[in-house]
Amino acid sequence: MSMQDLGEALLRLAMRHSPVGMMVTSPAGEMLAVNEAACAMLGYEHDELVGASWQDITHPEDLATDIDLVAATLAGERASYRLNKRYVRKDGEVLWGDLSVALLRDDDGSPLHFISQILDVTEQRIAAERIAEANATIEKHARTVAAIYDAVDVGLVLIDRSGRYEQVNRRHSDFMRLAYPEGHHGMAGQTGEVFEADGVTPMARQDLPSHRATAGDEFDDVRLWVGSDPATRRALSVSARSTRHADGSLAGAALAYKDVTDFMRALAVKDEFVASVSHELRTPLTSVLGHLEILEQRRDLPHDVRHQLAVVDRNAARLEMLVSDLLYVAQEADATLQVRRIPADVAAVVHDAFEAARPMAAGTGVALSADLPDSLLAMCDPQRLRQVVDNLVSNGLKYTDAGGEVHVRLRAVDDRMELQVSDTGIGIAPEDVARLFARFYRADTERVKLTAGTGLGLNIVRSIVEACGGEVRVDSEVGRGSTFTAWIPLVVPGDE
Known part of the structure; x- marks a missing residue:
């Protein structure tokens, strides 16, 4: 067998068994032989392809490039070429092929035929296009984020x-x-x-x-x-x-x-204004309260006048509490607030506050009870601690309906005193609990709106307790009531 015969036999064997599409085409473009893999790839029967031109199955947009490469190969400018091109299947679908073409020449150099191998890369091409689109989208989003980030x-x-x-x-x-x-x-x-x-x-x-x-x-x-x-x-x-x-x-x-510079400077101006107004109010208010006390000591006052004086006295006392709260906030803001941490009998302080709240409880129809020890020493400012108890008990009474209960409990827990004020009132929504101790904050409910207050009481409670080295917490459920708990260090040996 001559080498030519052997070569032709090997070509026929390769075309028959190769999983890659293979074609033998004439220099003019006629398909002389096509293997089964190429037929299956393009969706044609064998007889439909043999005798046809490869140009008939090439996508129109890729035809010119392929023709130029064939011409350059026939002219001897190159011996082979490789090209990613599109084919049009019999069913009209587009197939991407990785085409490798070599020209076989006669002994005298004249072209005999082209041998082509086609690998279906449609899925890879689609995947690459999707990756390219995704990358383009990512880059666009990255540019957008970068622009926003800097703007x-x-x-x-x-x-x-x-x-x-x-x-x-x-x-x-x-x-x-x-x-x-x-x-x-x-x-x-x-x-x-x-x-x-x-x-x-x-x-x-x-x-x-x-x-x-x-x-x-x-x-x-x-x-x-x-x-x-x-x-x-x-x-x-x-x-x-x-x-x-x-x-x-x-x-x-x-x-x-x-x-937040403008906000902070506005806060400072507001605090200065509050401090100034509070100081200006305190002097005439002290005079009003003093004269009220003198008037109430007179025995010759008619009953209706005494009743009217009682109304004035209650409102003046309420105004005094408001002024005291504003002064406290102003002192805290400008760091002039003084909290004395001394050994004090907190049981006596809480008892006095409890007794002072009885008239308010009786007037609202709320049961007020307490569980207090005879004595309990803690490191605190007794005057400021009285403010804490007054605020907590007053809040419990204001937000508990008639027939409900406010309970005050004081006890020692480990090395701290624990003060609890519990009520069966309206409770506090979870979204309000986180902001409850903020200055001037009041929950946005009808009951709170209808109840007099400034939103300072609980802020003052927290600042006093923390200034005494303690902490405060609230546990609440809407419709079931609230429990405020404050812990302050007890007196230890050496503190006295």
């Missing part, structure tokens, strides 16, 4: 687990120039011109939001000031959320810094 008027920071700043937007760069006029080293926890909410106390490294966030702490509305010059210093409200890997492990943190 928002909130400082945004991404920090990795080690505390390294990964990304900072334009607004936060402005804040950093104020906080770190000498430059920032790019790691969380760098101290600089950063101050506590009072605008005076330098913020310690462990309290810096970036340092806390790196450790996994999540928080909202942490307020601080940045800048060395009080005239240009800015107040910021900082929030942080942890970022995590797919397995849930800590990856870092995202922080948002909002400029």
Whole structure:
């Protein structure tokens, strides 16, 4: 067998058994032989393809490229070529093929026929197009997010687990120039011109939001000031959320810094106004209460006049409480509030407050009860603690309907005193509990709107208890009542 015969035999064998589509075509483009794989790929019978032109099954948009490559191969400019092209199947569907073509020449160099191999890559092509579309969408979204990230008027920071700043937007760069006029080293926890909410106390490294966030702490509305010059210093409200890997492990943190300078300055002006008005009211109010006391001591007053004086006295006492609350808030705001922590018999303080609340309870038809020890010493300011008890008991009576109950209990729990004031009143919604101790906050319910109050009482309760080294908590259910619990350290040996 000659080499030519052997080659032809091998070609026939390959075409018969190859899973890849194969064709033998003439230089003019006529398909001389087509294997079964090519027929199955294109959806034609064998006799339908043999004798036809390969151009008839080529997608019109790819025809010119293929013709040019064939011409270049016939001209001897290349011996073979490879092309990703589209074929049109018999059913009209488009098939993507990875085409490899080689030209077989005679001994004198004249072209004999082309041998083509076609690999169906339609699925790969569709997958690649989908990936390209997805990548284009991702890139578009990334550009959009980047534009928003840089356009928002909130400082945004991404920090990795080690505390390294990964990304900072334009607004936060402005804040950093104020906080770190000498430059920032790019790691969380760098101290600089950063101050506590009072605008005076330098913020310690462990309290810096970036340092806390790196450790996994999540928080909202942490307020601080940045800048060395009080005239240009800015107040910021900082929030942080942890970022995590797919397995849930800590990856870092995202922080948002909002400029609240105007708000903080407005608060300061408001506090100054409240303090000024409160002081101005106190003097004439003291005079009114004094003269009322003198008048009430007269024995010759008619009954109707005495009744009217009692109304004036009650309202003047209410006004005095309001002024006292406003003064307390003003003193707390400008750091002039004095809380004396001394050993005090809290049982006596609570008992006096309980007795003073009996007339109010009788007037509202609410049962007032107590479970008090004979004596219990704790480290507190007895005058301020009286405010705590008055506020808690008064709230319980105001928000409990006639026939309900307010119960006061005092006891020692471990090394702390525990004061509980429970009621069977209207209760507090979960969304209100979180804000209940905020200054001037009042729940948005009809009962609260119809009940006189300023929203200061519980804020004062918390600040006094915390100033005495304790804490306060509320447990409540709408329609079933509330329990306020305050803990304050007991007197230990050496405190007396």
